[in-house]
Amino acid sequence: MSRRVAQLPLWLWVVALGCAWAIAFAGVQARPVAPQQPASPVKNAAPATKSPAPAQQAPTSTATYVGDSACATCHEAAAAGYNRTPHHRAVDPRTPAAAKSCETCHGPASEHIADPVNKSLKKFKTLPAEQVNATCTTCHNRGEHVLWDGSQHESRGLACTSCHSIHTPKLATGQLKDTTQIQLCATCHRDKASKVDRSGHMPVREGKMQCSTCHNVHGATNVKLLRKGDSIAELCTTCHADKRGPYLWEHAPSRDGCVTCHDPHGSSNERMLVAKQPILCQRCHVATRHPSTVYDAATVGAGANPSVRIYSRGCVECHSAIHGSNHPSGQRFIR
Numbered sequence: 001m002s003r004r005v006a007q008l009p010l011w012l013w014v015v016a017l018g019c020a021w022a023i024a025f026a027g028v029q030a031r032p033v034a035p036q037q038p039a040s041p042v043k044n045a046a047p048a049t050k051s052p053a054p055a056q057q058a059p060t061s062t063a064t065y066v067g068d069s070a071c072a073t074c075h076e077a078a079a080a081g082y083n084r085t086p087h088h089r090a091v092d093p094r095t096p097a098a099a100k101s102c103e104t105c106h107g108p109a110s111e112h113i114a115d116p117v118n119k120s121l122k123k124f125k126t127l128p129a130e131q132v133n134a135t136c137t138t139c140h141n142r143g144e145h146v147l148w149d150g151s152q153h154e155s156r157g158l159a160c161t162s163c164h165s166i167h168t169p170k171l172a173t174g175q176l177k178d179t180t181q182i183q184l185c186a187t188c189h190r191d192k193a194s195k196v197d198r199s200g201h202m203p204v205r206e207g208k209m210q211c212s213t214c215h216n217v218h219g220a221t222n223v224k225l226l227r228k229g230d231s232i233a234e235l236c237t238t239c240h241a242d243k244r245g246p247y248l249w250e251h252a253p254s255r256d257g258c259v260t261c262h263d264p265h266g267s268s269n270e271r272m273l274v275a276k277q278p279i280l281c282q283r284c285h286v287a288t289r290h291p292s293t294v295y296d297a298a299t300v301g302a303g304a305n306p307s308v309r310i311y312s313r314g315c316v317e318c319h320s321a322i323h324g325s326n327h328p329s330g331q332r333f334i335r
Contacts, residue, residue, distance in 0.1 A: 063108035063119075068101035070113055073267040081167035094139055105135055124166075129159035144323075147219030154219070181210040185217075195266035202266055207214055214264070232257045236264070245325030249331050253284070254323045268331075277314030 002259060015083065019284040051187075072079035082088055084104070090097040096104035103109055111119040124132050137148060140160075150156055163184060169175035177186035184195030196205050197270060203209040211217070214235060215225045222230045229235045236258045237244040262272045269276050275283070283301050319333040327335045 006134060007087060064109050065103050065108045068097075068103075071102045071109060075118075078167045080217045081169075085166065085169065085172075087166060096252040098196075124159075124161050127159075129157050129162075132159040132161055145217055145218045147216075147221065149219075151219030151269070152225060153217060156247040181212060185211050195263060197264055198268045199272060221274075232264075243323045245259050245324050247326055249325045249333065251324050251333060277316065279316045 020334075029099045049264060068079065075112050079102075086092070087095050088097045088101075089095050092098060096102070100108075105124075106121040122135070124135075133148070137145065141148075163177060165177045166175065170177060170179050171181075175229075176184050178187075182193055182196060196202055204211075212227070214227055217225060218228045220226055224232065226232065226235045228238050233254075243254070243258075258264070261273075261274060263274050264272065267273060273280055294321065321327070321330060321333045321335060325331075325333050325335060329335065
């Protein structure tokens with residue numbers, strides 16, 4: 001029997017499967033669908049979780065502005081110092097005095113006057129640095145201050161009040177908290193400030209220059225917060241234009257940067273060199289040409305027979321164009 005079934009033609013199998021599928025489909029369509037009933041509530045079921053209520057907003061302060069005369073009745077010393085600063089110049093529309101005076105920065109003071117203990121105003125000595133800076137940069141956001149956000153000083157957590165004093169400045173220019181820029185910067189940059197005393201003729205110590213002559217402490221787009229240029233060499237050549245290249249024959253240290261040989265903050269050597277000649281030159285020119293050995297103490301002058309070639313002299317006695325030369329035969333920087 002099974003052999004006969006296996007011998008049936010293929011078309012007969014297709015017809016049989018089609019009839020079976022049609023009968024099954026008709027049975028499903030004819031089955032009545034029971035109406036859906038709403039689910040009965042379950043006894044002792046936990047109530048549905050309600051969406052959390054919106055957070056209550058902090059009550060809006062009803063304090064009003066009262067004027068700086070009311071502030072001066074208690075804060076006499078602060079008011080006296082404030083009156084001597086540029087912030088008190090009401091003729092300038094950018095100053096706090098042109099707006100709400102003391103309350104421009106500290107906030108409306110009516111509630112504070114009624115209850116000084118429980119209703120305190122904004123105290124910049126206790127505020128975080130970012131809140132202090134946010135208040136100051138509402139006005140000081142142009143010119144030198146435009147790059148303050150993200151600068152080296154801002155990223156290290158310094159506040160405007162770290163260097164500036166609004167009520168009791170010791171230096172009128174910039175309202176600094178110290179008498180000079182070098183003393184103020186030395187509170188953090190002690191290693192740089194100590195070098196100023198090494199040079200006998202130092203423009204910074206003599207008052208001809210100051211830290212902000214070369215650095216923009218509020219932010220810059222280059223290295224070391226430089227005020228001009230994109231590199232140290234570009235900044236130096238804004239004053240030392242005779243050392244600016246390009247040269248026909250370039251001296252590699254000059255191309256790499258002035259601080260390769262000079263310390264701009266001060267040095268105990270002439271021309272603010274980082275080391276004396278010829279030791280400075282032999283940091284790179286080791287055992288080449290004349291003499292064939294490195295200069296040592298005996299050769300420089302401490303020995304019994306010092307070299308007459310370098311006694312009280314240096315490499316620049318002959319190689320005078322040490323920063324670079326434009327002469328056709330200046331590859332040795334001698335002309």
